[in-house]
Amino acid sequence: MNKILSVNAGSSSLKFQLLSMPSERVIVEGIVERIGNADAIYTVKLNGNKERTTLSIKNHSEAVQLVLNDLIKRQIVASLDEIKGVGHRVVHGGEKFKESTIITPEVFKQIEEVSFLAPLHNPGAITGIKAFQEALPNVVHVAVFDTAFHQTMEPEAYMYAVPYEWYEKYGVRKYGFHGTSHQYVSMKAAELMGKPYEESKIITVHLGNGASLAAIKNGKCIDTSMGMTPLEGIPMGTRSGTIDPAIIEFICTKENKTVQQVLEDLNKRSGYLGISGLSNDSRDLEDAAAEGHYRSNLALDIQYKRIADYIGSYYVYLGGADAIVFTAGIGENNARCREVVCDRISALGVKIDYDLNNRVRGVVTELSTPDSKIRVFLIPTNEELMIARDTMRLAKL
Numbered sequence: 001m002n003k004i005l006s007v008n009a010g011s012s013s014l015k016f017q018l019l020s021m022p023s024e025r026v027i028v029e030g031i032v033e034r035i036g037n038a039d040a041i042y043t044v045k046l047n048g049n050k051e052r053t054t055l056s057i058k059n060h061s062e063a064v065q066l067v068l069n070d071l072i073k074r075q076i077v078a079s080l081d082e083i084k085g086v087g088h089r090v091v092h093g094g095e096k097f098k099e100s101t102i103i104t105p106e107v108f109k110q111i112e113e114v115s116f117l118a119p120l121h122n123p124g125a126i127t128g129i130k131a132f133q134e135a136l137p138n139v140v141h142v143a144v145f146d147t148a149f150h151q152t153m154e155p156e157a158y159m160y161a162v163p164y165e166w167y168e169k170y171g172v173r174k175y176g177f178h179g180t181s182h183q184y185v186s187m188k189a190a191e192l193m194g195k196p197y198e199e200s201k202i203i204t205v206h207l208g209n210g211a212s213l214a215a216i217k218n219g220k221c222i223d224t225s226m227g228m229t230p231l232e233g234i235p236m237g238t239r240s241g242t243i244d245p246a247i248i249e250f251i252c253t254k255e256n257k258t259v260q261q262v263l264e265d266l267n268k269r270s271g272y273l274g275i276s277g278l279s280n281d282s283r284d285l286e287d288a289a290a291e292g293h294y295r296s297n298l299a300l301d302i303q304y305k306r307i308a309d310y311i312g313s314y315y316v317y318l319g320g321a322d323a324i325v326f327t328a329g330i331g332e333n334n335a336r337c338r339e340v341v342c343d344r345i346s347a348l349g350v351k352i353d354y355d356l357n358n359r360v361r362g363v364v365t366e367l368s369t370p371d372s373k374i375r376v377f378l379i380p381t382n383e384e385l386m387i388a389r390d391t392m393r394l395a396k397l
């Protein structure tokens with residue numbers, strides 16, 4: 001048995017799971033939030049109990065020390081030597097990283113080099129890697145990239161029709177995100193269908209606060225909805241998804257704003273929140289829409305239409321589909337979203353069992369009826385587990 005830490009570090013947060021491998025059991029999980037503040041929050045979940053502490057945490061190193069000391073204090077590990085590997089989620093791997101990689105000093109430098117592509121996301125991961133490497137210098141550290149699974153796209157799918165030099169000089173292209181999740185749920189769907197992954201056509205719909213779809217042919221991603229940044233694609237909790245880029249200059253002029261300010265509007269004040277004017281949370285919008293709130297209903301309809309648009313286009317690009325998979329917070333829990341989307345793609349011969357769909361939450365379920373032309377699944381995602389598996393594999397444990 002090996003204990004593996006799966007880590008997801010953001011600019012001010014540090015999320016972790018300690019897993020027992022190969023049984024894949026979660027021993028403990030937790031999160032440190034508001035790092036850099038006097039009132040940072042440490043939440044730990046152990047044996048079904050959740051404990052929350054507010055304390056001062058100056059930086060990621062302190063957060064890592066807090067977590068590791070706590071594992072010892074609670075006798076979850078007798079010594080830190082029991083932790084055999086640490087897997088780190090890194091959002092952007094650029095074109096450099098096509099798969100998960102052991103973090104050598106050279107790899108660390110390369111992660112820093114591609115960070116210009118994800119200035120909002122990668123620095124947190126880099127700080128997290130540094131802090132864990134200092135605390136656990138003798139174990140294997142592995143980087144697992146959100147972009148890696150999408151690196152199999154063909155140029156026709158990942159290139160934007162813009163001056164080619166933008167790609168050559170600055171790497172302007174579609175990279176895609178949530179790759180670990182798309183890979184996990186598509187592998188699981190193939191397994192549930194009893195089909196070899198290498199001979200399957202699957203459309204995955206990851207709907208959380210951030211949301212993206214992927215078209216996966218024979219185990220390889222051939223298209224995905226997020227782009228060079230997570231802003232492209234379908235509307236999300238606070239992101240607009242794809243818009244006419246000319247709107248940016250138009251609003252800059254009309255509202256006397258900078259490009260950065262308008263991009264912030266598109267990233268943080270659009271999507272569900274922007275249209276509804278109420279909330280970025282799908283539960284609030286479903287509740288308000290049920291009570292007749294026009295803009296909440298509209299926010300949901302815009303997103304559901306765009307999801308159906310992508311599924312239709314991926315169906316064509318894949319040359320058919322064996323399965324459609326719903327996952328992440330909304331995909332796993334919001335029955336109405338799945339129902340409306342499946343109704344909107346009924347032209348593809350998709351049929352689901354509405355009663356079953358209404359009953360299930362967050363558990364692996366086949367939602368389609370036996371006469372549906374495409375099988376539809378709800379599969380809870382598990383990025384932490386994928387990170388732990390890759391860490392085990394690369395560390396040769």
Ligand code: ADP
Nearest residue numbers: 207208209210280281282283328329330333334
């Ligand atoms: P993130 O992208 O931040 O990881 P999540 O995958 O947690 O996001 O998804 C957040 C979204 O999932 C929110 O819109 C929330 O309303 C929805 N969601 C989460 N849990 C539930 C639930 N139990 N019922 C309905 N919706 C849920």
